[in-house]
Amino acid sequence: xxxxxxxxxxxxxxxxxxxxxxxxxxxxxxxxxxxxxxxxxxxxxxxxxxxxxxxxxxxxxxxxxxxxxxxxxxxxxxxxxxxxxxxxxxxxxxxxxxxxxxxxxxxxxxxxxxxxxxxxxxxxxxxxxxxxxxxxxxxxxxxxxxxxxxxxxxxxxxxxxxxxxxxxxxxxxxxxxxxxxxxxxxxxxxxxxxxxxxxxxxxxxxxxxxxxxxxxxxxxxxxxxxxxxxxxxxxxxxxxxxxxxxxxxxxxxxxxxxxxxxxxxxxxxxxxxxxxxxxxxxxxxxxxxxxxxxxxxxxxxxxxxxxxxxxxxxxxxxxxxxxxxxxxxxxxxxxxxxxxxxxxxxxxxxxxxxxxxxxxxxxxxxxx
Amino acid sequence: xxxxxxxxxxxxxxxxxxxxxxxxxxxxxxxxxxxxxxxxxxxxxxxxxxxxxxxxxxxxxxxxxxxxxxxxxxxxxxxxxxxxxxxxxxxxxxxxxxxxxxxxxxxxxxxxxxxxxxxxxxxxxxxxxxxxxxxxxxxxxxxxxxxxxxxxxxxxxxxxxxxxxxxxxxxxxxxxxxxxxxxxxxxxxxxxxxxxxxxxxxxxxxxxxxxxxxxxxxxxxxxxxxxxxxxxxxxxxxxxxxxxxxxxxxxxxxxxxxxxxxxxxxxxxxxxxxxxxxxxxxxxxxxxxxxxxxxxx
Numbered sequence: 062x063x064x065x066x067x068x069x070x071x072x073x074x075x076x077x078x079x080x081x082x083x084x085x086x087x088x089x090x091x092x093x094x095x096x097x098x099x100x101x102x103x104x105x106x107x108x109x110x111x112x113x114x115x116x117x118x119x120x121x122x123x124x125x126x127x128x129x130x131x132x133x134x135x136x137x138x139x140x141x142x143x144x145x146x147x148x149x150x151x152x153x154x155x156x157x158x159x160x161x162x163x164x165x166x167x168x169x170x171x172x173x174x175x176x177x178x179x180x181x182x183x184x185x186x187x188x189x190x191x192x193x194x195x196x197x198x199x200x201x202x203x204x205x206x207x208x209x210x211x212x213x214x215x216x217x218x219x220x221x222x223x224x225x226x227x228x229x230x231x232x233x234x235x236x237x238x239x240x241x242x243x244x245x246x247x248x249x250x251x252x253x254x255x256x257x258x259x260x261x262x263x264x265x266x267x268x269x270x271x272x273x274x275x276x277x278x279x280x281x282x283x284x285x286x287x288x289x290x291x292x293x294x295x296x297x298x299x300x301x302x303x304x305x306x307x308x309x310x311x312x313x314x315x316x317x318x319x320x321x322x323x324x325x326x327x328x329x330x331x332x333x334x335x336x337x338x339x340x341x342x343x344x345x346x347x348x349x350x351x352x353x354x355x356x357x358x359x360x361x362x363x364x365x366x367x368x369x370x371x372x373x374x375x376x377x378x379x380x381x382x383x384x385x386x387x388x389x390x391x392x393x394x395x396x397x398x399x400x401x402x403x404x405x406x407x408x409x410x411x412x413x414x415x416x417x418x419x420x421x422x423x424x425x426x427x428x429x
Numbered sequence: 430x431x432x433x434x435x436x437x438x439x440x441x442x443x444x445x446x447x448x449x450x451x452x453x454x455x456x457x458x459x460x461x462x463x464x465x466x467x468x469x470x471x472x473x474x475x476x477x478x479x480x481x482x483x484x485x486x487x488x489x490x491x492x493x494x495x496x497x498x499x500x501x502x503x504x505x506x507x508x509x510x511x512x513x514x515x516x517x518x519x520x521x522x523x524x525x526x527x528x529x530x531x532x533x534x535x536x537x538x539x540x541x542x543x544x545x546x547x548x549x550x551x552x553x554x555x556x557x558x559x560x561x562x563x564x565x566x567x568x569x570x571x572x573x574x575x576x577x578x579x580x581x582x583x584x585x586x587x588x589x590x591x592x593x594x595x596x597x598x599x600x601x602x603x604x605x606x607x608x609x610x611x612x613x614x615x616x617x618x619x620x621x622x623x624x625x626x627x628x629x630x631x632x633x634x635x636x637x638x639x640x641x642x643x644x645x646x647x648x649x650x651x652x653x654x655x656x657x658x659x660x661x662x663x664x665x666x667x668x669x670x671x672x673x674x675x676x677x678x679x680x681x682x683x684x685x686x687x688x689x690x691x692x693x694x695x696x697x698x699x700x701x702x703x704x705x706x707x708x709x710x711x712x713x714x715x716x717x718x719x720x721x722x723x724x725x726x
Contacts, residue, residue, distance in 0.1 A: 137627070138624065138627070139627035144625060147618055147622055147625075149618075151616070151619055151621070151622040153619060153622070153623075153641070154619075154641060154719075155719065156640075164623070164636070165626035167636070168629070169627060212626070213625075
């Protein structure tokens with residue numbers, strides 16, 4: 062297997078279909094060789110268009126795509142040494158599993174014996190040997206995905222592009238195939254670029270998560286950075302797991318600020334010392350849902366540097382390992398605490414209870 | 430033509446009935462009412478033709494009307510030996526050759542049109558209506574016009590020039606319409622996948638597009654062949670001095686008064702059914718082979 066040179070650089074990448082609005086709007090990104098990169102965003106954010114431009118199925122309106130140090134503008138997919146795994150796989154319905162995988166070798170003019178030898182090796186690798194003579198219509202979703210993967214991998218690409226590869230599968234299989242993708246990526250040792258709108262999928266798989274909105278990159282970085290330290294409100298809300306509070310800074314105190322909102326003021330929120338805000342700023346704050354601790358109002362003894370907001374329980378959802386408690390802490394916005402299951406059932410709350418949502422000041426982060 | 434259409438509809442009707450039985454549904458009274466209507470319809474459709482087939486098997490004393498006088502293959506022999514019955518063999522020959530020619534051209538042009546019309550292009554609606562227009566145009570008038578045009582330009586009308594053109598004005602719109610239906614079920618992501626795997630445009634068409642839509646292509650070919658084989662109106666003024674089979678049969682009805690006319694009807698029907706059977710058989714085999722390979726292990 063030819064390796065290396067699978068690093069990708071996107072510079073000022075733009076795509077417009079009508080000459081007016083950019084579907085992809087000035088994307089700059091470096092993806093190191095052999096990385097598992099996930100483009101994450103809602104539908105219509107331009108992530109699939111980027112993928113198709115890297116694949117060579119779509120030409121950029123502006124900007125450059127450099128793969129392995131080589132500008133690939135105008136090159137066919139095979140010349141780029143990219144391969145694409147299409148959403149819902151696009152397996153050829155009239156060809157058996159073996160012939161589907163052998164297709165790329167067939168169009169290169171390899172003899173039947175030659176290409177079947179290579180295909181048999183590949184089928185062994187992805188555990189498809191027993192299904193070699195089946196047609197795609199008689200395969201399960203997971204099997205189809207393995208065929209699609211094998212069909213793409215046999216071209217020995219340096220970059221594999223996956224367009225929503227798990228969306229056609231049911232929940233249970235999705236988790237299973239997720240691991241399979243990761244395993245294949247390690248085995249092949251090539252760059253994977255995976256487009257998805259599912260946050261869990263992205264952070265579970267990726268070395269590099271790229272969050273997109275309206276054709277632009279909102280934040281990119283390792284999964285943990287993006288999840289735990291979202292840069293702005295959009296990223297925080299899209300990745301979930303965060304409560305976002307917004308308001309105008311009313312007063313700045315020692316280690317805390319006082320926020321006001323249109324119909325409520327005096328929300329005192331603790332802040333780490335290194336954050337810079339000034340009075341009158343409109344700011345967004347993020348607090349992780351699992352950093353929020355719930356206390357009964359009458360307990361007292363709040364520690365130093367703790368923020369406590371009185372709240373009413375709106376709804377409770379049991380999630381297995383934790384309990385999701387929804388609160389009316391901030392008007393018109395969701396505020397959720399993830400309480401560990403055992404902690405919750407030691408002293409369960411009921412809907413309507415009034416309590417304090419607390420967190421230590423250092424946990425709150427100001428968003429851009 | 431009605432015969433052919435009815436025949437191709439049959440497999441669908443059969444499969445629906447089977448699935449109703451499998452589900453164990455009790456049939457409502459409407460089923461029996463509609464079944465009666467359908468039976469009457471079929472009887473009215475096939476009855477007259479069957480009369481002709483039966484009467485063609487009379488012996489030498491046979492006449493043009495019932496009752497049947499004896500039974501033999503006399504009139505079939507007569508058909509191919511007697512000179513007075515006209516040039517049956519020659520016209521049959523021409524009709525088959527013409528039908529094959531029409532089929533090939535219809536198939537190729539319909540496929541290309543089917544591929545082209547998947548995308549919008551300048552004037553696409555206009556081209557489409559232009560094509561449908563020739564379906565609506567009265568065949569006799571259209572044939573007359575083509576005949577006149579050939580005469581004016583100074584080309585001799587013959588079955589392989591003017592009649593070919595006249596028949597294509599009939600088969601092409603049909604072929605293209607069927608092709609549209611076929612292509613609507615073709616997912617262009619397969620083409621993109623082929624391109625991604627390094628196939629050239631031609632390889633994509635040869636290895637992906639044509640095999641995937643093969644059953645549809647057989648259907649288009651069947652349309653082309655049967656429409657041409659029994660085309661009359663457009664061919665009448667454009668065939669020139671040598672007749673095609675339908676024209677020959679028509680001229681025979683004017684001067685032949687023996688059951689050999691019926692024998693000819695029986696023979697041409699058999700040819701039609703053999704061809705239709707072969708095409709449907711081909712579609713079934715294509716689908717079966719896919720299905721069999723798919724379930725063999």
